[in-house]
Amino acid sequence: MKFTYNWLKDFVEIKITPEELAHKLTMAGLEVTSLKAESGDFVFEAEVTSNRPDWLSIIGIAHEVAALTGRRLKKQQPQGLKAAKSGQKPVSIRIEDKKDCPLYTAKIIREAMVGPSPDWLRKRLELIGCRSINNVVDITNYILFTYGEPLHAFDLDKIVLQFYSSKALQLGKESRGPLEILVRRAEEKEEIVTIDGVKRVLDKDILLIASRTKEPKNQRTIEQSMPVAIAGVMGGKDTEVTAATKNILLEAAIFNPVTVRRSRQRSGLSTDSSYRFERGVDTDTVLAASSAAAGLILKLCGGKLALARSAGMSLQKKRGIDLDTCRLNGALGAKIPSLKIRKILESLGFKVKAKGKDSFSVTVPSQRQDVLSEIDLVEEVARIYGFENIPTSDPALAAQLKDNRTRDLVAQVRETLAGLGLNEAITYSLVDRESLAGFSGETTLEILNPLSQDQEVLRPTLALSLAKAISFNLNQKQEYVNLFEVANLFLSASGKPREELYLGIALCGTRELFLEQGLVREEAGLLHLKGIIETLFCRLGVKGHSFKAGRGPAALDIYVGDKHIGRMLKLPADLKARLDIKNKEAFLLEISLERLFGFAPTEKRLTPLPKYPGITRDISFILKEDIAVEEVLGAVRDQAKPLLAQVRIADYYKGKQIPGGFRGLTLSCIYRSPERTLTEAEVAPLQAAISALLTERFGARIR
Numbered sequence: 001m002k003f004t005y006n007w008l009k010d011f012v013e014i015k016i017t018p019e020e021l022a023h024k025l026t027m028a029g030l031e032v033t034s035l036k037a038e039s040g041d042f043v044f045e046a047e048v049t050s051n052r053p054d055w056l057s058i059i060g061i062a063h064e065v066a067a068l069t070g071r072r073l074k075k076q077q078p079q080g081l082k083a084a085k086s087g088q089k090p091v092s093i094r095i096e097d098k099k100d101c102p103l104y105t106a107k108i109i110r111e112a113m114v115g116p117s118p119d120w121l122r123k124r125l126e127l128i129g130c131r132s133i134n135n136v137v138d139i140t141n142y143i144l145f146t147y148g149e150p151l152h153a154f155d156l157d158k159i160v161l162q163f164y165s166s167k168a169l170q171l172g173k174e175s176r177g178p179l180e181i182l183v184r185r186a187e188e189k190e191e192i193v194t195i196d197g198v199k200r201v202l203d204k205d206i207l208l209i210a211s212r213t214k215e216p217k218n219q220r221t222i223e224q225s226m227p228v229a230i231a232g233v234m235g236g237k238d239t240e241v242t243a244a245t246k247n248i249l250l251e252a253a254i255f256n257p258v259t260v261r262r263s264r265q266r267s268g269l270s271t272d273s274s275y276r277f278e279r280g281v282d283t284d285t286v287l288a289a290s291s292a293a294a295g296l297i298l299k300l301c302g303g304k305l306a307l308a309r310s311a312g313m314s315l316q317k318k319r320g321i322d323l324d325t326c327r328l329n330g331a332l333g334a335k336i337p338s339l340k341i342r343k344i345l346e347s348l349g350f351k352v353k354a355k356g357k358d359s360f361s362v363t364v365p366s367q368r369q370d371v372l373s374e375i376d377l378v379e380e381v382a383r384i385y386g387f388e389n390i391p392t393s394d395p396a397l398a399a400q401l402k403d404n405r406t407r408d409l410v411a412q413v414r415e416t417l418a419g420l421g422l423n424e425a426i427t428y429s430l431v432d433r434e435s436l437a438g439f440s441g442e443t444t445l446e447i448l449n450p451l452s453q454d455q456e457v458l459r460p461t462l463a464l465s466l467a468k469a470i471s472f473n474l475n476q477k478q479e480y481v482n483l484f485e486v487a488n489l490f491l492s493a494s495g496k497p498r499e500e501l502y503l504g505i506a507l508c509g510t511r512e513l514f515l516e517q518g519l520v521r522e523e524a525g526l527l528h529l530k531g532i533i534e535t536l537f538c539r540l541g542v543k544g545h546s547f548k549a550g551r552g553p554a555a556l557d558i559y560v561g562d563k564h565i566g567r568m569l570k571l572p573a574d575l576k577a578r579l580d581i582k583n584k585e586a587f588l589l590e591i592s593l594e595r596l597f598g599f600a601p602t603e604k605r606l607t608p609l610p611k612y613p614g615i616t617r618d619i620s621f622i623l624k625e626d627i628a629v630e631e632v633l634g635a636v637r638d639q640a641k642p643l644l645a646q647v648r649i650a651d652y653y654k655g656k657q658i659p660g661g662f663r664g665l666t667l668s669c670i671y672r673s674p675e676r677t678l679t680e681a682e683v684a685p686l687q688a689a690i691s692a693l694l695t696e697r698f699g700a701r702i703r
Contacts, residue, residue, distance in 0.1 A: 001056055002128035003145070005042040011062035013071050018042040024068045028383045030055055043127050053279035054367040057148025067347035067384045091249070093311040096184040100207050101231065103254040103286055103312040104183055107294050108156060112136065112303035114245045121300075130272075136241045136248060139296045141272075148367075149252060149281055149289035150273035152209075152229060156247040158239045159211045159228055180212040181249075182225050192227045193237040194269070200230075205262045207231040207255065232260040232277040233269050248297065252290035254283055254312075282367040283313070319364040321374055326358050328378050334390045336381065344384045345377065406501070409540065409597050410486055413503060416539045417484045420532055422505065425483040427465035429490070430455035438575050439464040443492040458490035462504030463588045467571060470508045470586050471579040480509040480524070486593065503566075503596075505529060505589040508581070526554065527652075529568045529589045533558065540600045546630060558591060560599045566591030614645060614672035615680075617687050620703040621694055622662045629665070632698060636667065639693050640686045645672040664703070 005018050014021065022032040022044060030052075034045040046055070054060035066073050091108060095101045114134050116122075121142060122132040130141050140151040160179060186202035193199050202208070212225040229235040232255040241248065260277040264270060287310075294305060323345075325338045342352045342360065351363040364371045371377065382390065414424060433444065433456045442460035450456045459465060462485055473481045483506045488499040507524035514520075530547065537545050542560060550557040554570035571586040623632070629649060636647050651666035658664045669690065671683050694700040 001048045001061075002043060002045050003058055003061055004044070004124065004127050007041075007058050007124060007146075008062055008065060010074070011059055011076070012066045012069075012073050014065065014069065015071075016069060018044070021065065021069075025061075025064065027386065027388070028064065028068055030061070030064060038127060039123065041127060050279060051370040053276065053369065054148065054282065056276050056279065058146045060148060060367060063347075063349050067344060070347070091307060091309065092180045093309055094180055094182050094212075095311050096182070098312055100185070100256050100259050101183045101253060101312065102256075103283060103310065104181070105252045105286060105290050105310040106181055106307070107250040107252075107290060107305060107309075108307040109248045109250065109294060109297055109301075109303045110306045111246060112248055112297060112301040114241060114243050114301060118300065134241065134243065135300050136245070136297060139293055139300065140250075142296070143289050143293040144272060144276075147285050147289040147292065148276060149285045150232065150276055151289065151293050152235050152251045152273075153241045154228060154235065154239045154249040154251065155241050155245045156249045157245070159249065182210045182212045183231060183253075184208055184210055184225070186227065190227060192230065194230065194234045194267075195237055195240050196234070196269075197237060200267050202227075202230075203266060206266050207259050207263050209251065230263055230267055230269070231255050233263050233267060233274045234271055248303075250290065250294055250297070252286050252293070254281055254286060280369050282369075284366040318366070319372070321362045321364060321371070321377060322355065323360045323362050323374055323377050324358060325360070327374070328381060331375070331378050332382055332390055333393055334385075336385055340385070341381055344381050348380060348384070350377075350380075405602070406594075406597060409600060410501070410593065412539065413486060413536065413593065416536050417505070417532070420535060422482045422484045422532070425466065425469050425485045425506075427462075427469060427485060427487075428455070429459055429487070430457070431459045431464055432456050435464055435468075435578075436461070438572070438578075439467070445490050445492055445497050460489055460491055462487065462489065462502055462590055466504050466506035466588060467575065467579055467581075467586065470506050471581050474508070474581060474584065478509070480511040482507050482511075482524070501593045503589075503591045503593050505532060506586065508584055508586040524585070524587055526556065526568060526570060526587055529587055530556075533568075533589060533591070540596070541604065542596065542599045544599075560596065563595060563599075565595045610645075610672055610674065612673060612675075612677045614670045615678055615683050617669050617671070617683060618650060618666055619669070619687070619691060619694070620651070620664065620666045621700040622658060622664055622703060623694075623698060623700045625661055625663055627698055632694070635693060635697065636669070636690055639689055640669070640671070643671045643673060643678065643682065643686060644669060646670040 005014070005021070008014060016024075018035060018037075022035045025044075025046065026032050029049070031047045032044050033047050034043075036043055046061075048055045052060075055064070062073060065071070091106060093104050093106055095104055114136050117125075117132050117135045117138040121135070121138050125132055125138055125141055125145075128145065130145070132138050136153050140153050144150050184207075185204050186206040186208050188203055190202045190208075191199055192202065192208070207230070208227045209229040209231050210225040210227045227236065228239045229251075231253070255277050257278050257280055260274055264274040264278070294308075297303065298305065323341075325336075325341055328341065329335055338358065338360075345352050345360075345362060349365040349368070351365075353361045353363075355361045362377060371380065418424065430447065430450070432454045433446075436444065436457070436459075440461040440463070444457040444460055446457050447455065466483055466485060469483055470481050473483075485504045487502065487504075489502045491498055491500055507528055510521050510523045512519060512521055534545070537543075545558065545560045547556045547558060549555070550567055550569065552569055552572070556568050557564055558566040558568065566589065568587065568589040571581070571588060576582075576586060623629075633647055633649075637644060640647075647667060647669050649665055650668035651664070653664035655664075667690075669687070671678055671686065691702055695702065
């Protein structure tokens with residue numbers, strides 16, 4: 001919003017400099033983004049927030065200036081306009097839907113002289129960036145910026161000529177009925193040429209101002225009406241005011257903000273009028289703005305007011321709010337006297353009546369659509385009183401930290417996975433329905449109005465997003481991809497949509513490791529996923545997990561106890577081909593963190609480091625592939641209690657020396673006692689018992 005210093009001074013006496021005024025307005029919430037001297041005046045440009053449409057007018061800003069400077073608004077002399085008697089046929093107004101147009105007013109001014117605007121009017125408009133056209137159009141723009149009420153002037157004779165020149169309406173002059181202004185929705189594919197010279201094809205979402213006539217009873221009924229403007233947005237080219245105009249139809253109205261917004265979007269137009277209508281125009285300003293515009297036209301253009309008509313409501317019901325000054329001061333932490341509070345509110349245009357010792361009954365002016373409750377009045381007082389004048393104080397209550405277990409556990413998951421060398425990914429929650437085939441059988445939640453085909457549904461799985469990330473990284477010549485993502489999935493169990501926090505991990509490609517033996521190239525596989533998730537379980541303190549064969553040749557389901565919490569799989573060939581993943585295997589893991597966190601202990605117990613050294617013994621053997629290693633480890637732990645402190649797989653091998661259907665394993669056993677240093681005589685029998693267990697129970701062959 002642009003305005004000038006001298007324009008403001010027409011409505012309020014200002015004694016401070018433009019720079020001081022800009023600072024005060026900014027501190028009160030109307031941020032002045034630029035101020036420059038030009039042509040003997042000062043031009044302000046301010047950023048107006050969407051909840052303050054009253055600041056889109058000089059009078060609205062003048063209210064603010066008066067409150068901030070302690071000055072009174074200058075009284076404006078009302079225009080005492082009376083319509084002269086005319087022998088012309090009357091003009092009537094009809095509104096098809098009062099929701100689209102609650103109020104419409106029309107004034108007819110005849111025998112006006114259209115020409116250049118006087119210097120003061122032209123200069124004032126040009127300073128704020130509005131091009132001067134002619135005196136009538138400039139007056140409507142001047143009133144628009146002064147009152148915040150958009151107006152439009154039509155050439156009345158062109159409206160009549162346009163209507164009766166229609167091929168369908170070739171009537172004699174004596175047969176013409178009274179002209180009617182009709183506010184209606186456009187018909188599908190109806191056309192209008194707007195003032196900018198562009199022909200626009202309309203639809204039913206666009207609100208129109210149209211002309212219509214009522215024929216005498218002995219004539220046929222005319223159903224057609226001719227559009228003359230897109231309501232609240234832009235007028236039509238065929239009815240614009242030019243130097244040849246003599247008779248003027250002056251429009252001032254209230255249009256539904258939603259309707260104007262749709263009309264603006266559908267027509268591809270954005271104007272000063274639509275900008276204000278979309279944010280809400282004060283109903284009580286319409287009549288005042290219309291009268292002020294008509295008065296200026298009569299003064300600068302001559303002519304006479306022949307008709308003044310309106311349709312719809314003209315008054316808006318006033319809102320009343322009770323204000324308790326004790327609550328106000330309590331909310332601000334200040335001690336503002338009641339008299340000062342009353343003076344501030346009255347300077348902003350509120351009507352204030354004493355209701356009790358510490359309370360007021362406040363009537364909200366119609367232009368303040370943003371003030372709805374007591375706390376809004378508190379904000380108004382604080383703005384004008386000055387936030388810098390409110391004393392600072394320490395909070396009465398000490399801050400209390402609330403435990404957020406899920407947040408802390410998620411942070412631990414991220415930290416653990418990053419420590420294992422994985423990279424965190426963030427992918428879109430919206431995916432296309434076609435790509436989900438093969439990744440998820442869940443019922444999807446669809447977007448009613450998707451922005452594109454790639455964003456049709458909310459994802460029920462992380463697997464698709466991470467698989468696409470693998471494909472993208474491989475196309476960027478990455479040899480090894482290791483990603484994880486923590487995000488909500490959108491599920492629809494039993495028809496009830498819900499969100500659930502999940503962890504997804506993706507591995508693909510070959511990585512290089514520098515070990516004692518030298519450079520080693522290692523391909524990603526399911527065992528790597530298994531190792532990552534077991535490390536995570538260990539860090540979280542989750543026990544009792546297991547892996548069971550899932551659906552598919554290379555898929556495992558993950559359980560804690562008897563509860564299914566996730567799955568891991570090798571990406572099938574058809575899905576790899578669809579994603580253009582070539583010559584590499586991709587592995588994905590997906591776990592419900594909400595279910596997993598239910599098994600994480602709330603308390604951590606630390607055990608001291610062992611006092612006595614342990615003894616390590618290894619056993620190498622050949623085992624059938626169909627025997628689960630977890631079952632073997634469990635049996636070994638039971639066999640060597642209580643001196644077996646740890647048992648793990650130290651080596652896994654398949655090659656020429658191992659028969660088909662078998663695999664070579666090496667168990668590493670650590671024996672330790674909390675009371676003493678163990679001897680070989682104590683460890684040897686346990687080691688022999690484990691070897692016997694492996695051969696007798698599992699059919700293993702010791703190497």
